[in-house]
Amino acid sequence: xxxxxTTPDYRACMTCxxxxxxxxxxxxxxxxxxxxxxxxxxxxxxSLLVAVKLTAPVxxxxxxxxxxxxxxxxxxNMELLVNQGLLTVSAGKDKRTRNVNIxxxxxxxxxxxxxxxxxxxxxxxxxxxxxxxxxxxxxxxxLVDVSQHS
Amino acid sequence: xxxxxTTPDYRACMTCxxxxxxxxxxxxxxxxxxxxxxxxxxxxxxSLLVAVKLTAPVxxxxxxxxxxxxxxxxxxNMELLVNQGLLTVSAGKDKRTRNVNIxxxxxxxxxxxxxxxxxxxxxxxxxxxxxxxxxxxxxxxxLVDVSQHS
DNA sequence: GCTTAATAGGAGTATATACACATAAAAGGA
DNA sequence: TCCTTTTATGTGTATATACTCCTATTAAGC
Numbered sequence: 133x134x135x136x137x138t139t140p141d142y143r144a145c146m147t148c149x150x151x152x153x154x155x156x157x158x159x160x161x162x163x164x165x166x167x168x169x170x171x172x173x174x175x176x177x178x179s180l181l182v183a184v185k186l187t188a189p190v191x192x193x194x195x196x197x198x199x200x201x202x203x204x205x206x207x208x209n210m211e212l213l214v215n216q217g218l219l220t221v222s223a224g225k226d227k228r229t230r231n232v233n234i235x236x237x238x239x240x241x242x243x244x245x246x247x248x249x250x251x252x253x254x255x256x257x258x259x260x261x262x263x264x265x266x267x268x269x270x271x272x273x274x275l276v277d278v279s280q281h282s
Numbered sequence: 283x284x285x286x287x288t289t290p291d292y293r294a295c296m297t298c299x300x301x302x303x304x305x306x307x308x309x310x311x312x313x314x315x316x317x318x319x320x321x322x323x324x325x326x327x328x329s330l331l332v333a334v335k336l337t338a339p340v341x342x343x344x345x346x347x348x349x350x351x352x353x354x355x356x357x358x359n360m361e362l363l364v365n366q367g368l369l370t371v372s373a374g375k376d377k378r379t380r381n382v383n384i385x386x387x388x389x390x391x392x393x394x395x396x397x398x399x400x401x402x403x404x405x406x407x408x409x410x411x412x413x414x415x416x417x418x419x420x421x422x423x424x425l426v427d428v429s430q431h432s
Numbered sequence: 433g434c435t436t437a438a439t440a441g442g443a444g445t446a447t448a449t450a451c452a453c454a455t456a457a458a459a460g461g462a
Numbered sequence: 463t464c465c466t467t468t469t470a471t472g473t474g475t476a477t478a479t480a481c482t483c484c485t486a487t488t489a490a491g492c
Binding site: 161174176177201202203204205208209212226227228229 | 476477478479480481486487488
Binding site: 140142143144145147148149150151152153154155156157158159160161162163164175176179182185186199200201202242243246249250252253255256259260264265267268269271272273274275276277278279280281282 | 290292293294295297298299300301302303304305306307308309310311312313314325326329332335336349350351352392393396399400402403405406409410414415417418419421422423424425426427428429430431432
């Protein structure tokens with residue numbers, strides 16, 4: 133008999149990697165958003181500011197590769213930070229390209245945000261255990277690889 | 283000296299649980315969206331249909347608890363499936379409540395989608411190893427607990 | 433040099449997500 | 463019964479995300 137003749141056991145979907153990853157992503161994103169709320173930024177925005185700080189001056193597409201984020205998503209996310217004066221986007225030599233930089237205000241904000249991030253990371257590390265957290269991060273990376281080579 | 287006098291080492295943020303979880307979430311969501319694209323639904327929508335199938339008839343807030351999703355997010359996500367005739371939302375005895383159900387079309391679609399999900403899950407399980415995947419899911423759950431009790 | 437490819441980016445649209453605020457109905461207490 | 467509180471839900475708004483289609487510019491072949 134073929135699988136189309138059997139009734140699916142949908143309870144198996146409780147172990148779906150996508151479902152559980154999205155669930156955790158929602159919880160963790162809310163956690164980090166709350167951490168950074170006193171500074172008026174979200175977790176995503178902190179990560180983006182850090183990425184620019186570490187790579188600037190950087191082209192839009194290079195930054196998207198670095199953060200493994202869709203180029204158009206990055207554009208929309210950066211727009212908010214540009215409007216707040218935390219990032220700048222300027223034309224490069226190649227007239228097609230855009231250079232992304234972090235402003236003095238952006239760096240100043242990052243210096244306030246970093247201790248908050250450290251505390252948050254410390255809570256997670258303490259709660260899970262440092263070794264388990266390290267394994268978890270490696271598993272996340274492996275999962276990304278598997279999903280992109282299937 | 284206090285931490286405010288030292289220059290932050292932003293490279294440490296490459297181990298940020300939030301950053302890496304969001305990154306993996308983007309990759310995995312794209313993977314599942316591609317899996318279900320032939321059927322015209324997204325990974326999130328498959329998960330939601332399964333959740334309703336497993337719990338129907340169910341109240342909106344109960345379903346939100348089950349999926350650990352914000353109630354208003356659920357409302358918006360369901361709206362799309364209701365418009366496609368895959369779910370129904372009807373008034374309950376208590377005039378405040380809404381009963382969520384899956385339609386015959388919804389069940390029919392699920393039966394086509396389930397084998398696709400099985401194949402996707404098998405790919406991930408084979409790529410990571412079943413045992414590592416099981417540990418990973420447990421870690422995700424632990425992370426959610428830590429983030430919600432901090 | 434001219435034509436064609438590849439590259440960098442933007443805009444339109446759609447879904448996923450959740451916070452703040454508002455409303456209606458049920459439950460509980462005096 | 464009436465007042466207060468709790469509960470269930472909807473709406474407005476904002477961010478995060480990515481796909482499709484489009485334009486401008488550069489690089490590559492001939």
